Amino acid sequence: MKTWTIKSIAPHDFFLCLDIDxxxxxxHDPFLIFEQGFTRPIPAGERDYLMTIHFNGDVENPEFxxxxxxxxxxSEIELATLSIRRIxxxxxxxxxxxxxxxxxxxxxxxxQEFYGFKRVARANFFEDAVNRVIQTQxxxxxxxxxMVYGVREGYGARLDGVNGPISSWPRPHQLVGAxxxxxxxxxxxxxxxxxxxxLAHEIVSGNLDVEEMDRISPEEFYDRVVKIRGFxxxxxxxxxxxxxxxDGFFPQKLDKDGxxxxxxxxxxxxxxxxxxxxxxxxxxxxxxxxxxxxAVALExxxxxxxxxxxxxxxxxx
Numbered sequence: 112m113k114t115w116t117i118k119s120i121a122p123h124d125f126f127l128c129l130d131i132d133x134x135x136x137x138x139h140d141p142f143l144i145f146e147q148g149f150t151r152p153i154p155a156g157e158r159d160y161l162m163t164i165h166f167n168g169d170v171e172n173p174e175f176x177x178x179x180x181x182x183x184x185x186s187e188i189e190l191a192t193l194s195i196r197r198i199x200x201x202x203x204x205x206x207x208x209x210x211x212x213x214x215x216x217x218x219x220x221x222x223q224e225f226y227g228f229k230r231v232a233r234a235n236f237f238e239d240a241v242n243r244v245i246q247t248q249x250x251x252x253x254x255x256x257x258m259v260y261g262v263r264e265g266y267g268a269r270l271d272g273v274n275g276p277i278s279s280w281p282r283p284h285q286l287v288g289a290x291x292x293x294x295x296x297x298x299x300x301x302x303x304x305x306x307x308x309x310l311a312h313e314i315v316s317g318n319l320d321v322e323e324m325d326r327i328s329p330e331e332f333y334d335r336v337v338k339i340r341g342f343x344x345x346x347x348x349x350x351x352x353x354x355x356x357x358d359g360f361f362p363q364k365l366d367k368d369g370x371x372x373x374x375x376x377x378x379x380x381x382x383x384x385x386x387x388x389x390x391x392x393x394x395x396x397x398x399x400x401x402x403x404x405x406a407v408a409l410e411x412x413x414x415x416x417x418x419x420x421x422x423x424x425x426x427x428x
Contacts, residue, residue, distance in 0.1 A: 114178045117192055119201035123173035124227030125149075125166040131417050132252065134231035136242075137260035138277055148178075151198075152270055152279035154234050155183065155191035159279035161270040164195065170227040175199065197325070197355040200229035204357065208404035215400045217381055221411045230410045232353040236324040237314060238280045239353045240336075243346055244306050245299060254298070261297030262307065283321075286311035306341030313339060329360045329405075348374055352406040359405035361398075363391065374409065381412055 128134050129141040136151065148163040160179050167174045177195060196202055205227070212218040233239045245262065246255035266281035266289060289311075291304030299307070313319040319339075324332060329351055336347040344364050351359050364373040371379060371386040375394060379386045382397050389397070401408040 112178055112180055113183050113188065114176060115188060115192075117175045117177060117195060117199075117201060119173040119175065119196075119199065119229075120204045121173055122170045122205060122227035123199075123201070123229055124170045124225075125173070125175070125199065125229075126168065127225055127228040127414075128231050130421070131231070131414055133417070137253075137256040150272060150277070152267070152277060153191045153194050153198075154280070154282075155187035155194070158187065159268050159270060160187070160191065161272050161277055162191065162195070164199070173201075173227075175201075194234040198232055198234055200232065200355060202355050203229050203407060205229070205407060208357065208401070208407050211402070211404065212400040212408065218400065218408055218411060221415050225411055225414055228411065228414060229407075230353065232355070234280070236321045236350070236354075237283055237310070239350055240310055240342070241280070241286075241307055243349055244310070244341055245303060247303075247346060258298040262294065262299070265294075265297060283311040283314040287315045303341070309340050310342075325354050325356065329358055333360070333362060345373055352409055354406065357404045357407045359409065361394075361405065361409075378409070378412070 126145060129144055132141065135141055135144075139149075139151075148165040150161065150163040152159045153162045160181055160183055162177050162179045165176045165178075167176070175195070177191075179191075183191070208218075209222055212222060233242060241262070242259050245259045246252070249255040249258070260278065263278040263280055266285045267279040269276050269278055286308055289304075289308050291299075291301055291308050294304035294307065295301065310319075314321060319335070324335070327335075332351050332354070333347050336342050336350055337344060342350075344362065348361070361374050361378065363371065363375060366372050368387075370376075371389060371394075376386040378398065379389045379394060384393070384397065398405070398408070
């Protein structure tokens with residue numbers, strides 16, 4: 112058993128993420144993660160390993176202990192650590208946003224409520240993109256997550272875990288030759304199968320560099336992704352906010368009457384504005400405290416919305 116530790120930039124409270132079901136996959140039960148740890152396949156170079164990650168619970172001195180039952184080399188540990196840091200958001204520094212938004216009427220109370228909250232993403236852009244494009248327009252998320260896992264079972268590596276086998280996320284080269292028609296057995300439409308295979312082609316051909324996608328500017332990222340077949344403005348925007356960095360931006364998405372839609376609509380509404388009457392200058396002033404921290408700030412609104420919906424559902428019951 113190989114074990115090592117990973118430090119995160121404070122503050123970081125991983126346990127707050129367990130309330131956000133959208134962050135986790137078909138095989139995960141967030142309730143059990145608190146005690147048993149967060150187990151998932153981690154890419155480490157050419158191989159994938161099943162690893163379990165435990166949080167020390169110290170928000171101001173956050174540290175994660177990673178264990179791997181297999182014989183993994185030091186170079187693979189270093190590669191796996193990069194993936195884990197992206198998944199957990201270990202390099203995301205919340206303090207600049209906290210300072211800038213201490214008097215923000217919307218964010219300030221959320222920062223207090225969710226102090227140390229960071230999003231959970233996937234190991235790389237390709238995993239995030241496959242997950243997002245498959246789940247798009249499917250309202251029943253357990254079904255959507257099962258569809259994603261079906262593709263993992265069909266094309267990823269089988270890894271043996273303590274509680275049974277878990278399939279890794281397929282690599283682009285494992286999907287580039289897949290028949291989109293065959294993905295129907297996992298619940299995907301022919302078109303979604305084509306989108307997944309098309310994305311794999313973009314990467315294998317060299318048109319899209321997965322590692323570079325985390326380094327380029329938010330505007331360049333958005334422009335590149337929105338040109339990929341099947342990745343419209345909403346999906347491209349969502350993927351932009353999953354990178355292991357704090358910045359982002361919210362491009363205008365207007366309906367036929369010229370009204371704001373998408374994330375801008377939601378943000379304007381959250382600040383008590385009228386999406387039909389708020390121009391770009393007014394919007395930028397509205398989020399002026401978010402400068403350089405757009406991806407982080409939006410995630411706080413998202414977490415608040417998820418928990419509000421859960422409270423409404425519990426009240427109905």
